[in-house]
Amino acid sequence: MFSLTVRDQIMVAHSFTGEVFGPAQRLHGATFIVDATFHRAELDADNIVVDIGLATRELTEVLGELNYRNLDEVPEFAGINTSTEFLAKVVADRLADRVHAGSLGEGARGLSEIAVTLRESHVAWAGYRRAL
């Protein structure tokens, strides 16, 4: 099984609902360093997993929808705790949609799985992995 990973980042504000979150119930923020990993069983005709240029561009575009925002005010996240693990799924699902739409190139249709990790600090990170 082959994989290719590209890294980018976002800087967002948000707050959480629920006693479990302690002081993170207050409006605060985070830099999420985002790693998107694409998996496939065999390489494509160019001997790669996916075009790294397209993968980087699409990751940046997906992140651009979230970057420099207060996630508490994003309508589709209303009433939702935008936890690191939840956001990993949001990014993975949106990348999956773009793979299916052909935005990562025709060769990307051979991808089998996508995994996204969001690093919120040097001591904590979360991830989500799904089939394509």
Added chain:
Amino acid sequence: MFSLTVRDQIMVAHSFTGEVFGPAQRLHGATFIVDATFHRAELDADNIVVDIGLATRELTEVLGELNYRNLDEVPEFAGINTSTEFLAKVVADRLADRVHAGSLGEGARGLSEIAVTLRESHVAWAGYRRAL
């Protein structure tokens, strides 16, 4: 599949038995940077994998039993090579016990797997992964 990872560390002394270990047969030491990763298929009611505060506290407590010690003198490790990979299992098993005992919260009962990595340097690390 979702995951959440928290990081902490220990500083221990130990020695190994067996020619394969070369100079590491002498009493020496290591900083182990420890990453504990918790896996589950679906997020809990708070939209998280596990309470990161509890996960960090429990990891620190598990590591506290080993930290600043000469592992050669810890009775339960008598006659055992406390290799990096062995210690990864010790930490994973003790965290699993705490998950089962409810120390990581009721929501943590939905966890499916735990993985622990111990980084002994910038060029070597070991891990252990098990079901919960």
Added chain:
Amino acid sequence: MFSLTVRDQIMVAHSFTGEVFGPAQRLHGATFIVDATFHRAELDADNIVVDIGLATRELTEVLGELNYRNLDEVPEFAGINTSTEFLAKVVADRLADRVHAGSLGEGARGLSEIAVTLRESHVAWAGYRRAL
């Protein structure tokens, strides 16, 4: 010249005023990984730069005043762009005050300089260095 560095972090929300900041004029957030470095010409009687336990505790306390907050609503930062470089100075100055107040121990009075670096992502960081 000797140095000792300890690392901790904060997660804050803020926004900037000024066209130069582009989309960062919107309310967003950041994780700042904070490195505080203490310098001195000669080691103290314990053969150290400063008590690492006290240095870590004081750094965490200084950061605790900022952590999990919207800096736009902190009265003392009213009308101020809380840039990474500005926050580095805030942390350094507050640590310097604590050194002078004796909170880092009597031995810390021999410190000559303090430097603080705030890493806002894997591709950008800022710092401030001052005499004590």
Added chain:
Amino acid sequence: MFSLTVRDQIMVAHSFTGEVFGPAQRLHGATFIVDATFHRAELDADNIVVDIGLATRELTEVLGELNYRNLDEVPEFAGINTSTEFLAKVVADRLADRVHAGSLGEGARGLSEIAVTLRESHVAWAGYRRAL
């Protein structure tokens, strides 16, 4: 499941064929930081996954066949795009051959899987994982 990882690196020149590679069609180069991970279900008689000294030596030898070379001039890669993901497979396969040949010790015959990651920069890496 246990794992052990060792890290080394190579510095190579190469070029790619295919429009998808853009400016990387020109002769350029890369440092690949190489992580080789060995997996097995149970530890061996020494309580380890594999002799870390042998694992490091064999990884260095496998990489030595590629290091400080222009891969465009290596006969066995003629007409092949030596992409990061392809090179990960080359390294993994050659390490697997050495495991089977006994170069990593008799205990290494209990290894079940090998994974190799090549980091080409701070924002991109690729990997290959296979059974033994």
Added chain:
Amino acid sequence: MFSLTVRDQIMVAHSFTGEVFGPAQRLHGATFIVDATFHRAELDADNIVVDIGLATRELTEVLGELNYRNLDEVPEFAGINTSTEFLAKVVADRLADRVHAGSLGEGARGLSEIAVTLRESHVAWAGYRRAL
């Protein structure tokens, strides 16, 4: 003294002349992760060291002149060993020229010093620091 650092990278081929370089006399390559640090005594009117957007853009442009190239074929480097430390000076000097030309904004004229570090691997890096 304040500082701001931005990071980018290049992937180049080159070879060295001189017995001291051993196998690096052969055509090989490197990824250089490049950190450019800007220093100044006081922050500008926006409370920053320099516009991070302009700093990043200019660094990327300076690096673009070198990226995906065989440095042995770059006319201005003819007969020169393009060592990591030499390239650090090239990047620093070109950034300094751009500061003086106003490309980093008018505020950048208050910069006092620039430092550039090129990381060629996880175990080696070189730098150059100069006044502005």
Added chain:
Amino acid sequence: MFSLTVRDQIMVAHSFTGEVFGPAQRLHGATFIVDATFHRAELDADNIVVDIGLATRELTEVLGELNYRNLDEVPEFAGINTSTEFLAKVVADRLADRVHAGSLGEGARGLSEIAVTLRESHVAWAGYRRAL
């Protein structure tokens, strides 16, 4: 001013004397990731700061005197707290001696300064810097 840095590591056991050290008064251990930085104003005839091969070899040899040892039993450290900052000086001084003895090559006689950093974990490190 130019610099070149090489990295290696040691794994040692030791204990500290003095209440300030808390649980670190017990015999424990550490991995120290060691960065040795060499400074000079102008590059040598090969366009480098120092022969990176010799620098790496000499660093490894200096560290080899400490590696896989219990520093409490090293005669020259009797009665001394082998703190991270103290060990940074030990390594820097021994490297300086080797520079003066010519072990890093004749060109190394142009070095002006040496700095050594010992990273004891992901959250703490210490350094020592001296003239040559």
